[in-house]
Amino acid sequence: xxxxxxxxxxxxxxxxxxxxxxxxxxxxxxxxxxxxxxxxxxxxxxxxxxxxxxxxxxxxxxxxxxxxxxxxxxxxxxxxxxxxxxxxxxxxxxxxxxxxxxxxxxxxxxxxxxxxxxxxxxxxxxxxxxxxxxxxxxxxxxxxxxxxxxxxxxxxxxxxxxxxxxxxxxxxxxxxxxxxxxxxxxxxxxxxxxxxxxxxxxxxx
Numbered sequence: 001x002x003x004x005x006x007x008x009x010x011x012x013x014x015x016x017x018x019x020x021x022x023x024x025x026x027x028x029x030x031x032x033x034x035x036x037x038x039x040x041x042x043x044x045x046x047x048x049x050x051x052x053x054x055x056x057x058x059x060x061x062x063x064x065x066x067x068x069x070x071x072x073x074x075x076x077x078x079x080x081x082x083x084x085x086x087x088x089x090x091x092x093x094x095x096x097x098x099x100x101x102x103x104x105x106x107x108x109x110x111x112x113x114x115x116x117x118x119x120x121x122x123x124x125x126x127x128x129x130x131x132x133x134x135x136x137x138x139x140x141x142x143x144x145x146x147x148x149x150x151x152x153x154x155x156x157x158x159x160x161x162x163x164x165x166x167x168x169x170x171x172x173x174x175x176x177x178x179x180x181x182x183x184x185x186x187x188x189x190x191x192x193x194x195x196x197x198x199x200x201x202x203x204x205x
Contacts, residue, residue, distance in 0.1 A: 038108040042097025043069040043077035064182040082179035087171040096179040119168035145180040
């Protein structure tokens with residue numbers, strides 16, 4: 001019986017390891033493509049591969065990723081892969097795009113498990129209004145985080161929360177603020193015009 005149990009366990013673990021190895025590559029490729037699409041959505045037009053000009057920043061036990069977009073020799077913007085763990089259902093990852101002057105260009109949601117019909121309205125397609133041509137995230141486009149308070153209005157900020165999803169809205173603002181703070185922290189490495197200080201630790205690629 002012990003030998004049988006051992007063989008069954010060995011077979012199961014080997015099968016799991018094989019499946020992991022077979023799927024690891026395709027999963028990584030899907031994530032890479034999704035990330036590349038998100039970068040293309042949140043920064044002005046570019047002709048380089050931002051993935052080859054990536055920087056990392058260690059923040060609160062996780063990592064921010066910065067992608068520099070260029071058209072020729074001119075920097076057109078920066079995409080920041082950021083996160084928050086304060087969502088209603090936990091982790092939220094988004095891509096935030098900035099112009100070279102630090103103003104926000106656009107945002108795209110990468111990952112979340114927020115409540116369907118409520119928190120998931122942070123996704124553009126889930127909150128898009130055909131009458132106005134805008135979504136919930138439209139209010140972030142063009143803002144300057146240096147003067148725009150990235151908190152919901154219930155907390156005396158400038159952001160209109162998603163109806164019945166204030167926690168998700170707060171979390172989204174937290175992720176955007178984290179992206180901006182990180183961007184300012186490594187401004188010299190990214191050739192960003194505006195400069196500020198921060199307490200997070202810079203980790204080169």
